[in-house]
Amino acid sequence: MTESSAITPEQVEHLASLSRIAMGEDELKSLAGDLSTILSNVARVNEVAGDDVPATSHPIALSNVLRPDVVGETLTSEQALASAPASADDKFLVPQILGEE
Amino acid sequence: MKYEEAIKKYDPVIGIEVHVELGTATKMFDAAPNTFGGGPNTNITPTSLGLPGSLPVVNEKGVEYAIKIGLALGCEIAETCRFARKNYFYPDVPKDFQTSQSDEPIAAEGEVEIELEDGTMFTIPIERAHMEEDAGKNTHIGGATGRIHGADHSLVDYNRAGVPLVEIVTHPITGTGDRAAEVASTYVRTLRDIFRALDVSEARMEQGNVRADVNVSLRESPDAPLGTRTETKNVNSFRSIERAVRYEIARQATRLEAGEKIVQETRHFHEGTGETSSGRPKSDADDYRYFPEPDLVPLVPSRDWVEELRATLPELPAQKRRRLAGVWGFSDLEMRDIVNAGLLEVIEETVDAGAKPAAARKWWTGEVARLANQKDQPTAELVTPKQVAALIGLINEGKLNDKLAKDVLTAVADGEGEPAEVMSARGLEIVEDTGALEAAVEEAIAANPDVVEKIKGGKMQAIGALMGPIMKATRGQADAGKAKDLILAKING
Numbered sequence A: 001m002t003e004s005s006a007i008t009p010e011q012v013e014h015l016a017s018l019s020r021i022a023m024g025e026d027e028l029k030s031l032a033g034d035l036s037t038i039l040s041n042v043a044r045v046n047e048v049a050g051d052d053v054p055a056t057s058h059p060i061a062l063s064n065v066l067r068p069d070v071v072g073e074t075l076t077s078e079q080a081l082a083s084a085p086a087s088a089d090d091k092f093l094v095p096q097i098l099g100e101e
Numbered sequence B: 001m002k003y004e005e006a007i008k009k010y011d012p013v014i015g016i017e018v019h020v021e022l023g024t025a026t027k028m029f030d031a032a033p034n035t036f037g038g039g040p041n042t043n044i045t046p047t048s049l050g051l052p053g054s055l056p057v058v059n060e061k062g063v064e065y066a067i068k069i070g071l072a073l074g075c076e077i078a079e080t081c082r083f084a085r086k087n088y089f090y091p092d093v094p095k096d097f098q099t100s101q102s103d104e105p106i107a108a109e110g111e112v113e114i115e116l117e118d119g120t121m122f123t124i125p126i127e128r129a130h131m132e133e134d135a136g137k138n139t140h141i142g143g144a145t146g147r148i149h150g151a152d153h154s155l156v157d158y159n160r161a162g163v164p165l166v167e168i169v170t171h172p173i174t175g176t177g178d179r180a181a182e183v184a185s186t187y188v189r190t191l192r193d194i195f196r197a198l199d200v201s202e203a204r205m206e207q208g209n210v211r212a213d214v215n216v217s218l219r220e221s222p223d224a225p226l227g228t229r230t231e232t233k234n235v236n237s238f239r240s241i242e243r244a245v246r247y248e249i250a251r252q253a254t255r256l257e258a259g260e261k262i263v264q265e266t267r268h269f270h271e272g273t274g275e276t277s278s279g280r281p282k283s284d285a286d287d288y289r290y291f292p293e294p295d296l297v298p299l300v301p302s303r304d305w306v307e308e309l310r311a312t313l314p315e316l317p318a319q320k321r322r323r324l325a326g327v328w329g330f331s332d333l334e335m336r337d338i339v340n341a342g343l344l345e346v347i348e349e350t351v352d353a354g355a356k357p358a359a360a361r362k363w364w365t366g367e368v369a370r371l372a373n374q375k376d377q378p379t380a381e382l383v384t385p386k387q388v389a390a391l392i393g394l395i396n397e398g399k400l401n402d403k404l405a406k407d408v409l410t411a412v413a414d415g416e417g418e419p420a421e422v423m424s425a426r427g428l429e430i431v432e433d434t435g436a437l438e439a440a441v442e443e444a445i446a447a448n449p450d451v452v453e454k455i456k457g458g459k460m461q462a463i464g465a466l467m468g469p470i471m472k473a474t475r476g477q478a479d480a481g482k483a484k485d486l487i488l489a490k491i492n493g
Helices: A009-018 A025-048 A077-081 B003-009 B060-072 B177-198 B238-257 B303-312 B317-328 B332-340 B344-352 B357-375 B385-396 B402-413 B419-425 B434-447 B449-456 B460-473 B480-492
Strands: A091-095 B011-021 B084-087 B097-100 B107-115 B121-133 B137-141 B153-157 B164-170 B210-219 B230-235 B265-270 B275-281
Touching (some): A009 A025, B003 B177, B011 B177, B011 B238, B060 B107, B060 B121, B060 B164, B060 B177, B097 B121, B107 B177, B107 B317, B177 B210, B210 B238, B230 B238, B238 B265, B238 B275, B317 B332, B317 B344, B317 B357, B332 B344, B332 B357, B344 B357, B344 B385, B357 B385, B357 B402, B385 B402, B385 B419, B434 B480, B449 B460, B449 B480, B460 B480
Parallel strands (some): B230 B265
Antiparallel strands (some): B084 B097, B107 B121, B121 B164, B137 B153, B210 B230, B265 B275
16 A cells, blocks of 8 residues: 555455455445545654654564474364364365365 | 477567475474374464464574575575565465565575586576465365365365475576477476475475476567466476476467467466466456565574575585586586486496496496386486496406496396305306416317417407307306417417
């Protein structure tokens, strides 16, 4: 998403479809307005941050958090499937997959 | 339009994405074992499943292997890089996103030198190598063929979800001309050899450790802009890669000839027919909305670490071939024959076991290969390098001549024992008993006065006529050199 604060209903519709969320015309419009407001508020940060402040993805200056390649505890298939709506043969059962692999 | 015509008329451009599964003990972001086997959904942790509250932690070994791959491909290793979420919905992706790398891959801009079967060298430009994770496995139930079409539901096993992958992406590969298909498969083969040399993956194509996506486009001439490309997914054998490229070149050319446009799409390769079929068009679905993975902090591989890893890089297959060719004094053609026959390793081991390179090459590519062919067995597995070296040793000691050595080799291949044992057991050793040889020589001289006259008259090649009876008398075990010396000594003495 750009820093431009104008979000169109079409953009919301695109995102909704990518997110598999069905939305009506009204919802698209009102959400476009809400998102525009949120973005313009966030955009104010840009006004404060000068060129000397690089963009960051993480608030804490931390890097290289690594773990050794050692096997740890695992789940049993019973545990893994405990919350699954449906299962068969120790596998998660999902509805028909539409579209291509 | 046939491939042969298509390739004359159009300039193909290919691009290849290779995924390799790393042979770490655990997954990329959690401590679940990275192994095959075991029941479904047992090699998993809450993180493998993306359960609420679970957090990923990067596997140090996975990063190490990725850096090694990057270095082996001649890439720059990033001073700093990040993981990113690639968002899409598919049941084999439990988190609804794949943890990958987007605009900050760990390795970028390298090249791989490949050698085609006839010795033509080609340089493949590498755009990037990045770290990511594998998906789980879907099984489609209810369809006739286990395919997605016609299935009424699917079963998912997440054992493979989170297995470390490195994806290697080429720049567009141009200038291949009519060798596009061969270049594609040789490139993937070369990568496979590199992964094995680095010991970062078992790299078995048939197990899916190495998978290739092949992009193909055509243009009117090398000066024209790139044409629209198709991406044929998951082509998983060297032969299939070649067939897929050939098929796509012919198919696209046929369309272009008919004035039709190429649709940018993913395609599927069918082993049975060698054809590709339309998958889905590139569309909104490819809007993956990458963003930096908030649960993983940036990765900053220290230059010390990178240099440390660089120092541990083994000799890569291409370097090794070049070095051995120099040390052994083999011609390019000899070297290529050895490599193509899969005999480089065994010859190297035979030389290490004390044999001269030329003799090792002669026996492996000659008699051993002939016997293996006869028995329909792989040459490199018929006998051991040590056995061949021992055989060559016996020849050098004068205990065997080439003919006897062939008999010994056959017996060794039949499992009768080591060369020296077989030689003794079968009494094949060259007769050292000068008495027996002398007797045979005298007999031959006495029986062939006309030949002796010729030799006396200076016709040295006539000696050959005496060798037959001498060999016969000694059951083939006479040393030809010694016999000749004796003949001359007796005639002239």
